[in-house]
Amino acid sequence: MPFTLPELPYPKEALEPHLTAKTFEFHHGKHHNAYVTNLNNMIPGTEYETMSLEDIIKKTAGDATKAGFFNNAAQIWNHTFYWNCMTPNGGGEPTGKLMDKINEDFGDFGKFKDAFKQAGVTQFGSGWAWLVAENGKLKVTKTLNADLPMVHGQTPLLTMDVWEHAYYIDFQNRRPDYAQTFIDKLINWEFVSKNFEAAM
Ligand code: MN3
Numbered sequence: 001m002p003f004t005l006p007e008l009p010y011p012k013e014a015l016e017p018h019l020t021a022k023t024f025e026f027h028h029g030k031h032h033n034a035y036v037t038n039l040n041n042m043i044p045g046t047e048y049e050t051m052s053l054e055d056i057i058k059k060t061a062g063d064a065t066k067a068g069f070f071n072n073a074a075q076i077w078n079h080t081f082y083w084n085c086m087t088p089n090g091g092g093e094p095t096g097k098l099m100d101k102i103n104e105d106f107g108d109f110g111k112f113k114d115a116f117k118q119a120g121v122t123q124f125g126s127g128w129a130w131l132v133a134e135n136g137k138l139k140v141t142k143t144l145n146a147d148l149p150m151v152h153g154q155t156p157l158l159t160m161d162v163w164e165h166a167y168y169i170d171f172q173n174r175r176p177d178y179a180q181t182f183i184d185k186l187i188n189w190e191f192v193s194k195n196f197e198a199a200m
Contacts, residue, residue, distance in 0.1 A: 002040045003053065005033045006080050014088045018181050023169045031165050032079040039072040053077055054150065061151035074146035078128060082161050087188035094189040098196045105138040113183050115140040120162045120179040129179075131158040131192065133199040155199040158192045 005028075012024035039056075043049045048056045048069055056073040060066035093099065093109055106112040112131075119142040120129035127144045132154035141149065142162075149156040160166075160182050167178035 003036050003076060005036045006083075008083055010088060015086060015186060018170070018185050019086075019167075020170055023166075026169065027161075027165055028079070028083070032076070035072045035075040035079070039069070039076060042068060042072065057148070058151060071146040074148050077150075078146065078148055078159065078161070081156060082128075082159050084191050085158050085160070085188055086182070086186040087191070090187050090189070091183065091185040092187075092189065094193060096193065097200075098189070098193045101138055101196070101200075106140075112138075112140070116158075116160070117176070117179045117183060120160050120182075121176050123162050126163040129160045129162060130154075130156055132156050133196065136200070155195070157195040157199065158187065 008024065008028055012028070013021040015024075043056075046069075048059070051059070053073055053076060056069055057077060060070035060073070063070070094102065099109065102109055102112045106115060116129055116131060119140050123129060123142040123144070125144065127142055128148070130141045130143065130149055132139050132141055132149045134154045138157070139154070141154070143149070160179065162175060162179070167175060171178040171181075
């Protein structure tokens with residue numbers, strides 16, 4: 001069963017001026033779409049042909065001979081999750097139990113923001129910054145290339161794409177400015193809260 005490119009959860013110009021329509025034309029229309037096309041080209045005649053995306057990711061994780069399947073499947077999943085982590089008029093602060101848990105596990109919301117930005121800025125090369133739940137605790141992590149929390153026993157709550165293609169059109173080389181804008185203006189805390197409620 002071929003995979004399809006999910007629609008963006010908002011119009012491509014909805015996050016302007018922070019992330020422009022042009023970024024979404026490339027990032028969603030070209031990069032995300034290419035992962036879908038690549039995976040669909042690879043799976044016919046293999047055991048992965050009838051599997052869900054998550055099953056392909058879990059079955060191929062850590063197997064170097066299956067890296068092509070893993071990388072494309074994981075990048076499809078990561079990008080779909082990432083689009084949902086942003087919203088027009090996003091940013092600000094979470095509320096309720098999620099805020100209480102952030103205060104408990106990070107000290108305060110400012111310390112969480114610092115840790116999340118630091119994870120994104122210090123990920124060398126391409127990858128992702130994450131807020132995850134693991135064994136009842138919230139943690140900030142970062143992963144390389146397509147790697148993702150679900151294959152490390154963690155539940156993802158929030159992610160930020162720090163591949164250059166995520167920010168180069170709007171921020172050029174200024175990854176820290178992109179990360180700050182993502183945190184202050186774009187995070188969809190309602191989506192993160194739903195992930196948190198489901199995970200705890
Ligand atoms: Mn990307």
